[in-house]
Amino acid sequence: MKRIVSYIFVSILLIGMLAACGTSEEPSKTGSNKNGSDKKTLVMGTSADYAPFEFIDTAKGDDIIGVDIDIAKAVTEKLGYNFEVRDMDFGGLIQALQSGQVDFVLSAMSATDERRKSIDFSDIYYTSKHMIVSKKGSGLTKVEDLKGKKIGAQLGTIQEEKAKELAKTVDMSVENRNRIPELIQEIKAGRLDAAIIEDTVAKGYLDNNPDIEGFTVEDADGGYAIALPKNSELTPEFNKALKEMLDNGELDAIIKKWFEKK
Structure with a gap:
């Protein structure tokens, strides 16, 4: 009889514990990035050796700065994304884009016909x-x-x-x-x-x-544009943001900011 009562007590206890677990709040499915934000983070590929588009001013720090960095900040902010910069050799940027190592490339890259065979480009943002x-x-x-x-x-x-x-x-x-x-x-x-x-x-x-x-x-190669994977859903989004920046003068202001520095 004691065994039966003990068994019933344990069963009730287990049921209670399981019920409590079942009512616990599930973790959010929206992951946070390293800055604690719930925004999606896009990885930008660049080759930081091409002033004034992307370079490191070692006298002032180790951050990558320049025209393309400011454009990336403005575009991603308008679209509700965070972004981080990944520095690599220019010759490896397209491969990094195709393999998914980066989400887009902003590196004073000319939108040539040959490159368009394997990747997409945004609208031109600068003609050299x-x-x-x-x-x-x-x-x-x-x-x-x-x-x-x-x-x-x-x-x-x-x-x-x-x-x-x-x-x-x-x-x-x-x-x-x-x-x-x-x-x-x-x-x-x-x-x-x-x-x-x-x-x-x-x-x-x-x-x-x-x-x-x-x-x-x-330059004969059509000007600089943002490079994206082939058929990327980001391409029309980026074009929309670039057009807004062109219309309101923001794009021109960024270019003048860096090119007027001597």
Whole structure:
């Protein structure tokens, strides 16, 4: 009899415990990111060696900064996402995108037809323009005129890369200088025949130096865009945010902020 009573008591106790467990609150299915936010975090791939689009100013810290970082912050904020940046070699960005290591790429990447075969691109957010600056009366009016000339470029800039690109088709030499004013002085002194400078920056020097002149060179690959996986659902979302930024002047303000820094 004692065994029966004991068995009934234990059974009631177990039932009570199970009932209590059944009424406990289930954990949220919405995961939090490392910042404690319930927003989804998108991973951005970039190659932080391309000032002023993405680079690290070691004198000020180890954060990746630049045009593309500010654009990514604005776009993801408008769409309700958090984002984190993953730095890698430029040559590995498309593979990282295709393998799911990153959700999108913002790295001054030109939206070429060849790349479009394997990935998607947003609308163009920046079209590269450069100016070839030379002493007034130099006779340099087109790229072909640079043959046999010594061309300067600011070290570490996209103009340095553009100069190297031009040197593959035109027989010219390329020299680097640390700052734009140095390039202007070298042209005036005759130590450089010309220099390639971002056009908005160059125009400021042309306005203040009547003894120099220049002509514009545009990149032929369609401009920079945000790269995304093929058929990504994010593409129309990103385009919507970019259009809003273009219409309200936010995009232009970001570009001017970084390109006006000297």
